[in-house]
Amino acid sequence: MSDLRHRESAPATVGGTRLRPIEDPDWPAITRLESGAYGPDGLTETPQALRSRAYPATSFVLDTGGRIGGYLLALPYPPRSFPDLNRPEGRAHRSPNLHLHDIVIDPDLRGCGWGRRLVGHLSTLARSQAYQRISLVSVGGTAGFWTVCGFGPHPDVALPGSYGPDAVYMSRAIG
Known part of the structure; x- marks a missing residue:
């Protein structure tokens, strides 16, 4: 997806820990x-599949200053659709979702509330980029x-x- 035109997500800092765009050296920790x-x-994906789902404007890491403490991968995708876990994305989608x-x-x-903070940061990015909805597939009883x-x-x-036996497709409007 290197041909995508995008705005990089701006870093957000909370108590010395910051959310920032993914950089190449982050991938071993993400994997x-x-x-x-x-x-x-x-449900593990190949490193190539993971990378293919990291849309630069809406994917980021939780940088704790010395290590990657988490990450979030999000990409434009048609509503009521989802990536195939068994293969990398072949192309970028244009979608309000x-x-x-x-x-x-x-x-x-x-x-410590980091999951909600990452979701909140994604919501802010989605709103600023005029997305209408955020979707996901809940796995593992989440x-x-x-x-x-x-x-x-x-x-x-x-x-x-x-996606596992308890997977559920979910979405919400961007408010």
Whole structure:
């Protein structure tokens, strides 16, 4: 997706920890976090697939000053659609819908509100870039978290088994 025209997301700082755009040296840490979070459920993606879902204007890392403490990958995607976990994206989509494909917080930083902060930062970016909705696929029993964040389920959207047995397509309007 290197041919995409975009604005870089501006860094946001909270107590010395900042949210910033993804840089090439971040990918080994992102891959480790992704594998640790999704590997036990068999949902790990290849590094190439992960990179293909990192739209530069809406994907970022949680930089704790010495390490990557989390990340969020989001890309424009048609409503009621979602990436195929078994292959990288072949092209960029033009859509009023922004798909939050992946969010992971390091286990040492969980329970401190970082997940909500990353989602809030994404919402701010989405609003500034005139997206109308944010969608996602909830996996691993996380639908409750997403409901608290304002997302509603769409049980009529069929998901492939590659997303796991409890996967739910969810979305919310950008307010």
